[in-house]
Amino acid sequence: MSHAAHRFGTVEELRSDYNLLVKPYKALDDVDGKTKEEAIDKTEAMADIAFENGAVNLGRRSGCIGRGDDFRDIMKWRSLQGFFAAFSDKEKLKKVLKEYKKRDYGISVVAGGLIEEIFAMCREIGIKPHTILYSFGVWGRTELLPSEDHLKITTLCGHHMVSPAMIDHYVDLIRKEKISVEAASRKLAGPCVCGIFNTDRTAAVLTRMAGR
């Protein structure tokens, strides 16, 4: 689970945080060499569209642009793993989805973010969403969780590889003016290779935490 449904934040904050997942389905896309190559080509074309339309992060196991990896290098990996991307501007995501709909690639596409906003863009483009994964938040011993601000950053990583202590470390460095907010945000994207980590949102939370 990429945990994309469980990102913390207020509705206002979530208005600037959307994510995208393009995912081939191995049972249909890995049946023979030709089909596999075609699915990989389509995935690459879809990644190009997301990149060209202003994804703030995009990646897969081979790296992510949010931490400074080169997009072309990331996409050199010929794999059916698909890719993740993050957007801060819903209009940019809408452009991407419009293009996907027009080009009709036939690869599964998942969008994460505010339900009302995603549904609105789907209506506008003419997309009928198929399946939804609702989040009911965190249950159990919630007193063990770090602060809301920490969670607004840690839940941006699909595998929870960004530690609360790492956030505190960079907040401290920002306060001491040893690193910029933007550079700290890229550092925090480092452990999250998938590319779903929104560096813009992270910068906004870091700015507040550092009292700047």
Place this chain on the structure above:
Amino acid sequence: MIIDRETCIGCGECVFTCTVAAIRQADEKAAIDREMCVECGNCLRIAECPTGALQQDELVWPRVVRKYFSDNQQPWPKELCFSTGYGRGTDECKTNDRSGRFQRGQVGVMIEVGRPGVSASFRDVEKVLQALIKADVEFEEKTPLTALMKDKGKGILRDDIRDERVLSCIIEAKIKKEDLEKTIGIVKQVATEIDTVFSFGLVTRLEEGFQSPLEPVFNAMGIHPRPNAKINLGLGKPIFEA
């Protein structure tokens, strides 16, 4: 993961990288709490230990299970036959338009035990599994967790992994829509019985594009999903039809 005390200079560069706060400074050296360490490998990748004191020791069964679940860079070994490739779960709703994993009248139950960031022992995972059995769930076959069950019908895990800890572990199951209310009640109850947290999600197919068949149940129970969700847009082809 281990830290060689002879070569550690106590710079602290690894301490803040730990996803579960298992690395501490003690006597001017870094030390790992091996019980809490989930073998995610984050410290080794991020910390740039200047003396090479931080090392990945050879992990053997059952401790290596920690790594398979917690380190997203670590593939599941094919010979163990758990192979979902990498990670903690399946494609769940991601490819549902093409796979038909969740069909009309079914609800997907997604419980990620230990998430976000608290970590979990398999004893807690087992408590949740055994609670879900009472809701007549059907556990997803292709998850690593299902492969580690000794008795799927009773939600019992292999004895040798029960004391291991992981960053998180995904329970994926399906129920009939008519069992949703009962299931949510069971999930609420087990949340009070575990020593960790879990993120809780439910999956459903949408009707006519935008209508959720689960909303009447949510409204009747007075529980409401968060405003953000993960949505399969139905752009895959061919669309699976039962």
